[in-house]
Amino acid sequence: MSRLEDAKAIQKSDPAKAEAEYKAILSRKPDTTDAALKEYEQALLALGELYRDGGRTQELAALVEQTMSVLNQFAKSKTNKLVRQMIDLFSTIPDTLDIQITLTKSCIQWAVNERRTFLRQGLETRLIALYLEKNAYKDAIDLINTLLREIKRLDDKMVLVEVQLLESRAYHALRNIPKSRASLSAARTSANAVYCPPLMQAGLDMQSGILHAEEKDFNTAYSYFIEAMEGYHTQDETKKATDALKYMLLCRIMENQTDEVNSILVGKHALKYAGRDLEAMKAIARAHTDKSLAAFEQALNSYKDELTADRFIRSHSTDLYDNLLQQNLLRVIEPFSRVEIAHIAKLVGLDTPQVEAKLSRMILDKKLSGVLDQGTGCLIIFEETGKDKSYDAAIATIKKLSDVVDVLYTNQAALLD
Structure with missing residues (x-):
């Protein structure tokens, strides 16, 4: 020996x-x-x-x-x-x-x-x-720009695909979605010219799913995440496969298809990658189904690391919470024409400043017709009034008259010539 x-x-x-x-x-x-x-x-x-x-x-x-x-x-x-x-x-x-x-x-x-x-x-x-x-995005972008110019001259497609994929991720992290999508499209074009290893293909599918989810196209995103998860699974990339599975569950939650969430959680892949990550998504799905703010907040507290460490999960879980809060507020204030903000906060189980801020945002976004009376701490809800169709009719009539005047002017000018 x-x-x-x-x-x-x-x-x-x-x-x-x-x-x-x-x-x-x-x-x-x-x-x-x-x-x-x-x-x-x-x-x-x-x-x-x-x-x-x-x-x-x-x-x-x-x-x-x-x-x-x-x-x-x-x-x-x-x-x-x-x-x-x-x-x-x-x-x-x-x-x-x-x-x-x-x-x-x-x-x-x-x-x-x-x-x-x-x-x-x-x-x-x-x-x-x-x-x-x-999270040193400026350093990453600077190095990407320098490296891309060199690689394009050498025409090394494999390295080019990898760098363009990293560029897409960098711009996505900076919330520059158009540039992120352009970089991903360039990476896919480069990948079509050479053999793309399974891990690289899974990375492209994962990034495609993330960008489609940013555009609220969760069905297409779901299909990309399936491909990514299968790719990572075959290469024994446990962490990345688990992330892809979490993203699949999130897409189904965002689409209100909680029945499919339960089906995925009892599938063979979920059994292999079972753990706190999937338990966190299960808790979010349950809270979303029950429309329970308390259960949602409990899930966020119980699985803080699993739901906040991942930027993608954190962003969309925040959207889920905001939508759920909005639905609960609309249901609570429906019987009232004037109600104290503190009473609304008590009914939904949240702090008064938090509820006041959300109501203000809903009014600005025209999702709620009303006004906040901060002097008395009340919300005054306006009655919904139907749209007056006479305005549309008047505008249509004016347009037709304008067309007639244009024709008469054209004819008169032709006679003078």
Whole structure:
């Protein structure tokens, strides 16, 4: 049994000794033979995994930095893969976003110095994704613009699709929906020219569903989320598959199709990805069906992380809550022509300022005909009056008279000529 195999055998039982063995292997300058380079690569990844499992982020970052000088002895394709594998080790360690950004920038600088163009482009693409995760949208957009100009000259379709998809996500996060849709359309056009891997296709479907949901086309969004979920499911991307399943449930809730929500929750995929995420969507669906503000608020409090951490879920659950609040307010004030705001707040179980703000917005949006009397703290509801059709008739008559006058003027001008 080799020294490397011995270290792997005791990695879990005696990590300190295994670490020492890995370091001993890495301290020797590797030969250029395939066997020596393979042993060095395996020891490097094994030590990185040991640091990852122990949450030793500083040591892991230092390991990546230290091995940069040795990577010149590897083939370029092997170097690219190895660097990405080492950086990927951070993805499962929480609260390492800043370290990942710093380390990725350092690797990019090394790739620039070594003139490794494809590695640099891959690392810059990863850096964009990290910027989006950190909500540093300006940095992401600036890097995207620079990288897109270069990639378009090289005509590298695969990288182009990935960067354009990231661009769509960045603009969506900035609420620039037209630019986000344009970037997604460009990404799909580029993807049609090459083979698109399943994960990339699932990402395109996920973003398409999100943008259709922004336009309130929840049926089309639902079909895209199904495709995305199937794609992530086949690639064992549990987190992303769960997100797609949550978005499917949200679309059905937004369409008031809670029966389908229950059907999805007892399906085979829901059983595999069962957990607090799906329980949160189930609670939202139940509250929406019962039209209960109290149940909705309880769900928001009980599943705060699951419903607020995701920007898409947070945005649409807020819309659901506002619609539910509006329906409850309209039902409560229906018997009254004048009612105290405090009494309305008591009936719906909310604070008076919150109810007053919502009533004010409903009046401005012309969803409620009335006025707020802040002096007395009352809402005065106006009687609904039917539309007077005489105005439309008068406008139509005036238009016809205008047409007649135009014809007479044209005829008179022709006679004078």
